[in-house]
Amino acid sequence: MTNLEPGRRPGSTGGTRDTVAPPAMIVSDLDGTFLSPDGTVSTINADAVVAAQRAGIPVIFATGRPIRWLDVISDLPGIHPMVIASNGAVLYDVTERRIVRSHTIEGSLALQAIRVLRDALPGSRFAFEAGQNFGYEPGYLLTDDAVEDPAVTVGPADELAVGGDHVKVLLRHPSKSSDELAVAATELVGDLLTVTHSSTPGSRLIEISRLGVSKASMLAEVCTDLAIPLSDVAAFGDMPNDLDLLTTVGRPHAMRNAHPLLLDLDLTVVPSNEESGVGRTISGWLE
Known part of the structure; x- marks a missing residue:
């Protein structure tokens, strides 16, 4: 169970005044x-x-x-x-x-993971985040694929995967929710990588990091x-x-x-x- 602040109930709502001492x-x-x-x-x-x-x-x-x-x-x-x-x-x-x-995630590991995920989750589209640069395969974006930005590359997922190391691999699916994708991807590659998401309803997107990150x-x-x-x-x-x-x-x-x-x-x-x-x-x- 998560530690709570002294004098606060689970689910209680903080206001503008809180008698708890400040944290470090x-x-x-x-x-x-x-x-x-x-x-x-x-x-x-x-x-x-x-x-x-x-x-x-x-x-x-x-x-x-x-x-x-x-x-x-x-x-x-x-x-x-x-x-x-x-x-x-x-x-x-x-x-x-x-x-x-x-x-970061090594390119060879990213390639291994996306092949497993693509086979198990048909229709998946992938993107690769390097921090300063971003690459994605056609069909990944929800809008027009044309992005005019020198830091952005569009190309085949397999080539992008092995093109360098990545801080995140992203997977988008046409029908499965982010919660459903996170569960499925964790079962498929959770022993190799860390799966999570921060997506609003309807985005159908998960984020994959190096194992333990x-x-x-x-x-x-x-x-x-x-x-x-x-x-x-x-x-x-x-x-x-x-x-x-x-x-x-x-x-x-x-x-x-x-x-x-x-x-x-x-x-x-x-x-x-x-x-x-x-x-x-x-x-x-x-x-």
């Missing part, structure tokens, strides 16, 4: 969690990050986004420069714009670097790719808008991202 570190997902539904940072959340920094509490983001999609927070005052990106495959310094460390695994490395125990870390998330993170830290929080898999756990539930639940909870600690 705060870790938050971005989409569906820290970011508002329109993808921006609310004033409440931005102010809370600055207040936490002033109180000596590092605020670190852990996201499924690749490093090229981090501009939304790159100039946000008060954040810790280390960002856990690509579901834990990359640790990125947003201040110096450099990769500090990464845990997750937001939690990279956070453990960061906590070792900063000499902060995981038991004194507070984390916020909303999707299955946050599950390892929330079951690893001492003070886990699920957003009110979270995936049912998270809401079924004994986690402290805070207001939704539309209500700036992360910022309100942080402000409550600091008040």
Whole structure:
């Protein structure tokens, strides 16, 4: 069972005032969690990050986004420069714009996995995330396949797979839900790779990382670097790719808008991202 904050009930909802003492570190997902539904940072959340920094509490983001999609927070005052990106495959310094460390999938293993998945899940289409570059096979995108971006390559999946190492392999299916795909893919390649997803209903998309790689695994490395125990870390998330993170830290929080898999756990539930639940909870600690 997940540890809860003292004096809080499973499923309780955090407000603007919280009598619990502040944690030693705060870790938050971005989409569906820290970011508002329109993808921006609310004033409440931005102010809370600055207040936490002033109180000596590092605020670190852990996201499924690749490093090229981090501009939304790159100039946000008060954040810790280390960002856990690509579901834990990359640790990125947003201040110096450099990769500090990464845990990638070798091309030969990616090829082995997509062949197994394609045979068992006909109609699957694949994409390959390298952080700075992205490649996908025709039919992967839900819209027009033509993308004019020098960092994006379109080609046969087998060729893209062996073209280099990958921080993520992505699988999209025409009919199966993300939850169904995650279960099936875990049964098929779970002994070789880590399967998760952070998809909204209808996207039919899963994300595949190197075996053992997750937001939690990279956070453990960061906590070792900063000499902060995981038991004194507070984390916020909303999707299955946050599950390892929330079951690893001492003070886990699920957003009110979270995936049912998270809401079924004994986690402290805070207001939704539309209500700036992360910022309100942080402000409550600091008040």
